[in-house]
Amino acid sequence: MSRPAKVGVTGSAGFIGSHLCDRLLAEGREVVGIDDFSHGSPSNMSTFAAHPNFTFAELDCRDALRVRRTFAGCDALVHLAAEKIPRYGGALKTLQANVAGAESLYEAALALDAQVVVASTSDVYGNATPPFAEDDALTLGPPTTRRWAYATSKLYDEHVALAMAAEQGLRVKILRFFGSYGPRNNPSWWGGPQAAFFEILLDGKLMDIHGDGRQVRTFTFVTDTVDGVVRTLDTPEAEGEVINIGGDEPTTIFRLAHEAQAALGLSGPLRARMVPYEQIGGRYQDVRCRIPDTTKAFELLGFRAEVSLSDGLAVTAAWHRERREQIAAAGLGVASVA
Template sequence: MTARVMVTGVAGLIGSHLARALLERGHEVVGVDDFSLGREANVEDIRAHPAFHFHRANVIDPRAMEQAAVGATTIIHLAALKIPRYDGYLKTLEVNAKGTEAVLECARREKARVVFASTDDVYGKNPDSSFGEESALVLGDSKVNRWAGAVSKIYGEHLCFAYAESHRVPVSIVRYSGIYGPTYQLSNLSGPQDIFIYAALTDQPMPIHGDGTQTRPFAHVTDAVEATLRVLEAPYAEGEVVNVGAADHLSIVNLAYLVWRLAGARSRPRLRFVSYTDFSRGYEDPRHRRVDTTKADCLLGHRPAMDLMRGMQLQVEWFRQRLDRIRQANVGFSLEDQG
């Protein structure tokens, strides 16, 4: 059945790929983005699609959101700010909290379902070797601004369930973990692999935060989109929290080595280690993170199809073929600013 799906953050990595998939399935898509983080180039191929309606708006603008949400049957809320490494502490909290409230108010008025994009960062400093959806959410000192993104996402999850209880808004929570894939956004927000690829293709040192031995999961955006579509199509996913990621994980320094090799560089890998103290006072970075995706397999029948080696190979080639276009979409970008 055709639905009218509103996607906030549509010009971001997940949002742009999800919008294409929804259009391919015959749905009507209302995309919302203010291009503060997303890139126009990410959605330029679908802007002329007759079933795609774009609204350039900020998610914390209630009037703009109300207009965009008219007739929506589902709202997928992806728009958010991430970890504030250098600044933006207050802005991260405001945009993520107020934006989620604006989305839920739209859903209440339109009687729409909400799929809320959360993150594996909510597991914070939990010492467990693997995190399931019922694992404890353990955050650090509230004076450390690094946790602002996680705190705002935890608040957003609670707000979703509060609206479900008080206003009967159907909600589902997706905790994305290490999603990467083709995107014209180039910054640490799109993941370390993109920074490394750009560095390797332009023969520059790859900036690595900390000592690089911290491990992270990496899941291709095609798998993230497929899992999200299954959440949309599964009525029993209502009221559930689901981890979406992959079993593949790698240390950051080994990721740098992998990218350097796949890029075909002839010299030895050039690494530039950046101290955490350059980000902010007391910056905390979990040493290891691995999410348990058993629930996605059992509840949704979803297993990631893209292995890490193949996914990174595709990512390197995508960058190589579009390097000039990526530069044009990220005027002023410098690797020096990423460290």
């Protein structure tokens, strides 16, 4: 089977989606992107919007009929559009949008006889014992805690995809991402702790470290995440598989805060404050340790993350500064972190 020549990407104006489009177009492939700009930005597509091999449609991925028509002729689809962890509210929106969006893409892939790569999340492991392997038991928290709505929606998407593969012939590959970060990330908590830390520090304020800061996370620079997606697209043996895509440099949130401050060249004591979980609301629960077992990704895809955390944070910090300089030059205000 040859590598996909024409790829449809949902969330093409988003963080990972825009970097994926850059990569696919650089490889000479055709790309069809869709986004409703609910979280993505047209500026993220500035490097490729005018590319002769790129076409774009502004639409909601839940609009199944338009999605199928827009992706006509694609031999592969990558589903990245999604709502994320409802930190301050929006659990119902997260559940409904993620389930409906995925089912829309699965139906399109079946109708077009296209393979579909689905972005899932490390959050589905919940409080399982790390390092997380793809066949490990999953340990989600209770439905009375809204932060688990995201994991539940993504786990449901996985189950539906695999059931449709078994019963209807859906050609699906499922990727569980671990902490992707880098340039173009949403400059708020939506974009993860790095984005929030950089923006807060550049505002001259204190970073919020939730809980005790000893939570362990494994972060993945966006070019590595994209490399995992492309390798999956081009590996027929990945069909029907669930695969972790993540880095191999676990770090505590407390250390991440130190690294973010250093990446901005800010000296002195750590500019942070500790925020108890009780102040977040919604019976918030956190995951203490999130580390992937990437054996399967290496053996099946030849994937291994290449960018170190310090190098990735340096590039990301520079992007945050440049973003603010561009906004200032345009005479616009910088939105505060929510």
